[in-house]
Amino acid sequence: DAGITQSPRHKVTETGTPVTLRCHQTENHRYMYWYRQDPGHGLRLIHYSYGVKDTDKGEVSDGYSVSRSKTEDFLLTLESATSSQTSVYFCAVQGAAEAFFGQGTRLTVV
Amino acid sequence: AQSVTQLDSQVPVFEEAPVELRCNYSSSVSVYLFWYVQYPNQGLQLLLKYLSGSTLVKGINGFEAEFNKSQTSFHLRKPSVHISDTAEYFCAVTHTGGGNKLTFGTGTQLKVEL
Numbered sequence: 415d416a417g418i419t420q421s422p423r424h425k426v427t428e429t430g431t432p433v434t435l436r437c438h439q440t441e442n443h444r445y446m447y448w449y450r451q452d453p454g455h456g457l458r459l460i461h462y463s464y465g466v467k468d469t470d471k472g473e474v475s476d477g478y479s480v481s482r483s484k485t486e487d488f489l490l491t492l493e494s495a496t497s498s499q500t501s502v503y504f505c506a507v508q509g510a511a512e513a514f515f516g517q518g519t520r521l522t523v524v
Numbered sequence: 525a526q527s528v529t530q531l532d533s534q535v536p537v538f539e540e541a542p543v544e545l546r547c548n549y550s551s552s553v554s555v556y557l558f559w560y561v562q563y564p565n566q567g568l569q570l571l572l573k574y575l576s577g578s579t580l581v582k583g584i585n586g587f588e589a590e591f592n593k594s595q596t597s598f599h600l601r602k603p604s605v606h607i608s609d610t611a612e613y614f615c616a617v618t619h620t621g622g623g624n625k626l627t628f629g630t631g632t633q634l635k636v637e638l
Contacts, residue, residue, distance in 0.1 A: 445624055447626075449628075454533075456631050457568075457626075457628040458628070459626070504567060504568070508624045512558065513558075513626055515567040515568040516567055517566060517567045518565075518566075518567055
């Protein structure tokens, strides 16, 4: 699993509240990604990082921000959660020739 | 931009029968192609990948895929499936030099029945 830990694994939150998901890696990979998985859409890229403090938007970045102050941690923040952000969120890191995924965070916004 | 199409959202098959999961991609540049498997309530695990070289790629659990550039396809096959192959399968593409960002298909749910 390339030493990827996502926390929390499950979270229920109320509409309008801020939420931060954490991805922690232990193998010093440069590239890190946040995806969301929704039925009928597969996985879609939210944001990615190519180094400390270097981040960029993916295809579904609206309503999300990220930060990477250390190589090992990549944080995803929902500034004001909405019901449309109910999803399963996956963190991934890029190895030499493949991406490795965390176990996912199931987020429910009520 | 690149895209991936998995035409079959669900594929039911009997145990020990062969199966093919279809994947077509679109890209204006050279690509790398991947198949991932997701078991219930788990993350994604790499089945196999095509980077270059032989167009027939063998992966884990007896799966293989063939890269067909002219048809822009990367179909996944297994000659004899097992109950334990029941899972969702995702085809993904990235182009070389693109920061390794993966574009995924919508997934195919393989259901193996007795």
